[in-house]
Amino acid sequence: MNILAIESSCDETAVAIVRDGREVLADCIASQAEMHEIYGGVVPEIASRKHIEAISALAEEALRRASLSRKDLDAVAVTYAPGLIGALLVGVNFAKAAAYALGLPLIPVHHVRGHIAANYIAYPELQPPFVCLCVSGGTSLIVDVRSYTEMEILGATRDDAAGECFDKIARVLGLGYPGGGPMDRMAQGGDDTRFVLPRVHMQDAPMDLSFSGLKTATLNLIHNLQQKGEEVPRSDLAASFSAAVSDMLIPRVMEAAKRLQYGKVAVVGGVAANSRIRRDLEKACQKSGNELYLPPLSLCGDNGAMIGSQAYYEYLAGKRGNSTLNAYANRDISLG
Template sequence: MRVLGIETSCDETSVAIYDQCQGLLVNKVYSQDSLHADYGGVVPELAARDHVRKIVPLILSTLRQVYLKPEDINGIAYTAGPGLIGSLLVGATVARTFAYACKIPAIDIHHMEAHLLAPMLEKKAPEFPFVALLVSGGHTQLVFASNIGEYKILGESIDDAVGEVFDKIAILLGLKYPGGALLSQMAQQGITDRYIFPRPMIDRPGLNLSFSGLKTFAVNTIMSSAHDVQTHADIARAFEDAIVETLAIKCRRALDQTGLKCLVVSGGVSANHALRAYLARMMHILKGKLFFPSPEFCTDNGAMVAYTGFIRLKAGLFSDLPILVRPRWSLESLPRIR
């Protein structure tokens, strides 16, 4: 089976092809970062229009790169949610049209399940069950994953997502959008413990998270401090340390609660070097196993959609739904693979 995956949930247009025998054949990503940079965030209407312009040429170039024709594809997988409704509709419409024209099955994919399964693309892949930390620009969730489609939300952010907070604070520190990775680079030059930021909700029971208060604390610190390079680096260091330690504490609690020793971390923020290093030390002490996707599979990409689609299509879970997307979609509602 050879599956074409389409990802258009937000501001990346991505197409990939996953082959049952050869694995991932190709993964092409077009980023809209420059389009939204002047606005300091994603503009939904502009994102949808840019997907319209890019999606078909990207599919054609993806096929050409691996010397395939449309009739060589056996199934289509596309992100149907969660995400921006206009962007989702572009991918869903193109995917359903392609599937109808080629008389092949299509499957709607949950964006966060695709992120959760992204580490499966690596040579050293996790085995179920495991605890997953999903950290992206729109979501921060701790999930108990017992099998494909068998997920229980253990905790999630009750306000801002981690990636969103990173980008907002980066702008105030004078960095370009998207600034999460740039903030992390700046933090490496910061002096440890010059500023101490709060670790939100670690003194409360449960696994929910909150980052709006930390964001406000960071804003107030920036506004009341000197605006030189070293001070900004010190603030970035304190901010990143607070985020990383808070996430680590919640991950440790989730592992203790479930009795598991396997942690999977996915999503755009999972590329953060400080987070990777901190969790690696923690899991070494716990004598557990830690899995991350490669950096290219951390941000939104078609590879994770194609792989997830392959797993579900192989299990016979394709759908004959009309063009339908779900801007809000619970991970716990997905059908199980039996």
């Protein structure tokens, strides 16, 4: 089954063609990051316009790269939630039109379920159930992935997402947007014990996360140094910050793994590219005897292939969209 998959939830326009959920025949991405860097973050209206400019050509390019014609396609899938509403609507309307014109079924896909499916591409043998840490620009979740389409949230951030925090601290350090990658590089060789930053724990909800305290403490520290006219030791600060984020994420995921006893832990989303988090998880999984599934860096950020993969399993479970399909800025992952 060849699925044409469309992703436009944030600042990447992506179109992929995926066969039977696991084989990527084409994966085309047009990133707008350079455009938004000028403003230090994503400008939603610009994102929508850029999606409109790129999407048709990208779909043609995907067919060309896969050496397929339109009649070889079996379904059209699209990210319909969560994300920037105007940006999502571009993909949803394109997908609806394509499905209608080609007489194909339409499959709506939850963006974070797509992130989870990135590991189905990277690891052909991986099957649910497993515990999944989803950490990206807009999400920080610990999810019980019971089956391809049944999921329960075990823990969630109460405020900022991990990626959002990396981006905000990076901006103040003059590292550009998106800042997670540059922060990671800046942390290499830095002293992660130089600054003592808060690790938040909530007694009533031990698997929930909160990053706003860490963000504020780090910003205050930077401002205090700047006010005193002292140079900010960026490398040590980036290393101390990355260690604090990792220390909040890893014990919670491992606690979930211990409770559920699946023996499998996965990490997905843009922040899954972080070298400190990857390293700490490898150690924690090795120690506890869990198999760890980490997507390659190319599948951590937004892409169309992950949407095409999840779409296959949504299709098998009977999920369909029609011409009334709408986009949603927020939607619980357990609802699909």
